[in-house]
């Protein structure tokens with residue numbers, strides 16, 4: 409079967425495909441390394457053109473009624489669902505993630521975001537504030553042009569999660585996917601046009617960090633929403649600050665998953681698998697520090713090793729495959745270096761290891777300590793670090809002993825302990841007796857270095873709009889002289 413995934417052109421500006429005038433960008437299928445498309449980055453002029461197209465198109469889009477804007481998004485969701493098979497295959501080629509994942513978790517999650525915000529659109533209202541004779545009201549207005557910058561692990565989902573709330577509020581968007589996974593966003597641009605979005609409201613530029621930096625500081629850009637690493641987040645936030653631009657930062661993590669002695673063992677093991685190995689571990693909210701209370705530790709590790717041994721790794725396009733390759737060789741090397749550091753520091757390898765070529769197997773460390781690199785750094789690969797603990801206060805302190813604060817999970821049958829512990833954890837997105845479920849109805853985002861702002865749910869609306877307050881005088885104006 410041909411793996412050719414060459415799009416009509418590299419960029420999408422003002423409603424049509426446009427070829428990039430910048431450096432070449434080779435897109436490779438992570439499983440075979442084969443080139444599936446050859447794109448070109450946007451030149452800096454083309455970044456400015458895309459932002460200008462967005463600025464020109466935005467006022468008319470914002471002037472449409474909310475129900476009309478919502479309808480466009482709802483139609484786009486339906487088109488995505490009709491083409492889910494084809495889109496998921498492309499997502500698998502772009503990312504290397506198993507087709508059994510992309511069929512249910514990528515475009516489908518994007519469609520849910522479009523559906524959710526499309527439906528919410530018409531019910532977003534302001535406030536009426538009585539002031540005696542006078543009164544005031546508030547209007548929720550668009551910001552203008554929003555820049556979206558994505559990571560490579562969930563490229564199409566990220567594009568939809570950013571586009572849906574931005575567009576529904578009457579903003580226009582220029583989106584730059586990760587240079588590793590540039591294909592899905594181009595499909596989203598086509599689908600939105602087909603669904604009735606006016607030309608120029610959603611544009612796609614391609615490129616590496618330099619293109620992202622130009623987008624962040626373009627004079628037409630009012631907001632930047634980034635999904636990426638903490639170092640990139642720092643740079644983008646600082647650059648955006650110069651123009652007083654709004655930001656949403658969805659950054660990395662090293663999240664704790666705490667398993668108390670009384671937890672349901674099988675569910676806790678399942679959650680730890682979902683928290684570490686889905687998408688070959690390339691998920692920002694992963695619970696990569698698994699704290700095991702001493703009484704459950706041995707049974708947990710035995711059962712985990714038993715289940716991980718059954719994983720089916722292989723060709724991501726094979727529907728039976730559960731574990732795919734790492735996105736590229738550089739990332740695989742980085743993961744292997746972390747595994748080596750774990751072994752050298754004296755942590756015990758329970759299962760897995762460095763693997764070969766594009767593949768790193770699900771890897772579990774035991775007997776780790778908090779100061780080891782594998783317990784401190786985001787590895788962004790299938791590496792779980794387990795740590796032993798004795799009591800609640802201790803585990804809360806250790807779980808919070810990180811600069812990150814994206815997510816956290818607790819497994820226990822004790823209702824009051826579950827809520828007590830969660831309330832003390834410094835994390836933006838938490839789970840009790842579950843892990844890594846991110847329904848569109850629930851706000852998603854981090855605290856501390858893991859970012860600011862929230863995606864999904866009605867909370868995202870606040871981050872893609874600004875409030876105007878209007879005081880209405882109903883009587884005479886009294887002045888002192």
Ligand SMILES: NC(=O)C1=CN([C@@H]2O[C@H](COP(=O)(O)OP(=O)(O)OC[C@H]3O[C@@H](n4cnc5c(N)ncnc54)[C@H](O)[C@@H]3O)[C@@H](O)[C@H]2O)C=CC1
Nearest residue numbers: 558559560585586616617620621636637640658659660692
């Ligand atoms: N919190 C969240 O929702 C998520 C966070 N992530 C995080 O993303 C990281 C992995 O993704 P990567 O693509 O490796 O991240 P990255 O930080 O290397 O790149 C992210 C994006 O920023 C762009 N970029 C790089 N330098 C830039 C600059 N100076 N100005 C503007 N844009 C720039 C890149 O081209 C890319 O599109 C991990 O740390 C992961 O935790 C990933 C998925 C979800």
